[in-house]
Amino acid sequence: MLEVIGLSKSFKALKAVDGVDFVLNKGESVGLLGPNGAGKSTTIQMMSTGLTPTKGQVLYNNSDALKNPKQLRRDLGIVPQDIALYEELSAYENLLFFGRLYGLKGKMLRSKVDDVLKLVGLFDRKKDRVKNYSGGMKRRINIAASLLHDPKVLIMDEPTVGIDPQSRSYILDLIRQLNKDKHMTVLYTSHYMEEVEKLCDRIYIMDHGKVIASGTKQELQALMEKEETVWIEMAQKKPAFKDALVQDPTFLKVTESEQGYKVIAKKRPSLLNDLFDYAKIHQVEPTVLAIQTPTLEDVFLHLTGRKLRD
Numbered sequence: 659m660l661e662v663i664g665l666s667k668s669f670k671a672l673k674a675v676d677g678v679d680f681v682l683n684k685g686e687s688v689g690l691l692g693p694n695g696a697g698k699s700t701t702i703q704m705m706s707t708g709l710t711p712t713k714g715q716v717l718y719n720n721s722d723a724l725k726n727p728k729q730l731r732r733d734l735g736i737v738p739q740d741i742a743l744y745e746e747l748s749a750y751e752n753l754l755f756f757g758r759l760y761g762l763k764g765k766m767l768r769s770k771v772d773d774v775l776k777l778v779g780l781f782d783r784k785k786d787r788v789k790n791y792s793g794g795m796k797r798r799i800n801i802a803a804s805l806l807h808d809p810k811v812l813i814m815d816e817p818t819v820g821i822d823p824q825s826r827s828y829i830l831d832l833i834r835q836l837n838k839d840k841h842m843t844v845l846y847t848s849h850y851m852e853e854v855e856k857l858c859d860r861i862y863i864m865d866h867g868k869v870i871a872s873g874t875k876q877e878l879q880a881l882m883e884k885e886e887t888v889w890i891e892m893a894q895k896k897p898a899f900k901d902a903l904v905q906d907p908t909f910l911k912v913t914e915s916e917q918g919y920k921v922i923a924k925k926r927p928s929l930l931n932d933l934f935d936y937a938k939i940h941q942v943e944p945t946v947l948a949i950q951t952p953t954l955e956d957v958f959l960h961l962t963g964r965k966l967r968d
């Protein structure tokens with residue numbers, strides 16, 4: 659349905675996006691996951707024809723959308739990262755304004771505005787001025803604005819950043835509903851892997867302007883087949899214990915949290931015993947020692963050596 663091939667964008671010497679290939683099939687919910695600065699926003703700005711690529715193609719239904727952007731623009735709903743609403747106007751008036759930009763008018767426009775207000779759960783608050791809304795409510799109006807013209811493809815740029823948990827869960831449910839019930843194709847950009855894991859059929863992981871891995875959650879986890887993730891908790895952490903693990907090349911990555919350490923290690927029958935041996939040497943008494951299924955965070959760490967939110 660929507661495909662980008664070899665998409666690149668340079669800002670002077672900086673390669674913000676570097677040869678990205680990417681397919682969005684009809685009805686799919688696809689996640690674009692990557693840390694800040696990975697190139698996600700720049701990619702989606704180019705695929706929605708808002709920014710001209712330095713190189714590459716954007717195809718919509720197999721035709722060149724950079725040369726003929728009309729059909730894609732008509733079918734596309736975009737929720738940008740920055741909220742752009744008129745604070746002094748009510749939510750209803752804001753949506754009337756955006757609806758007119760899409761060419762809607764009269765009764766049709768008013769009924770569409772009511773529909774999208776109901777969808778985002780703010781129909782009862784439609785007469786309140788936007789300046790009195792919470793950040794999460796403003797975000798929901800932003801999403802409502804992107805839905806006024808019944809888009810076939812919805813592209814969302816980190817729509818849950820910095821908002822209250824109630825709005826966050828409302829937005830996630832809404833996206834699921836738009837995708838599963840209304841069969842809207844969704845591209846969801848985020849650096850929260852748990853959102854992408856829950857919402858998306860397929861995932862692209864981006865880092866430093868490139869797609870470094872893609873697939874279903876299971877396919878991405880399979881990248882770690884030769885490794886295992888072990889979680890160790892203890893009453894008191896010992897830096898010398900951690901240092902010893904870090905120095906052992908069979909432990910590929912050791913990260914620390916409040917209660918203990920997460921270790922990505924080469925898979926082997928002796929793994930837990932090896933860890934117990936180190937614990938004994940350093941007089942560490944583990945309260946939990948558990949082998950875990952890798953998360954997308956682990957996959958990311960494995961592929962890049964960095965945490966998603968570094």
Ligand SMILES: Nc1ncnc2c1ncn2[C@@H]1O[C@H](COP(=O)(O)OP(=O)(O)OP(=O)(O)O)[C@@H](O)[C@H]1O
Pocket residue numbers: 669672674692693694695696697698699700701816
């Ligand atoms: N207009 C611009 N001019 C110069 N550099 C830019 C511009 N837009 C983006 N960049 C740079 O390109 C890189 C990729 O930015 P981009 O916003 O696409 O990343 P992102 O993955 O969306 O991250 P974030 O979650 O922070 O938005 C960054 O280093 C950013 O500073």
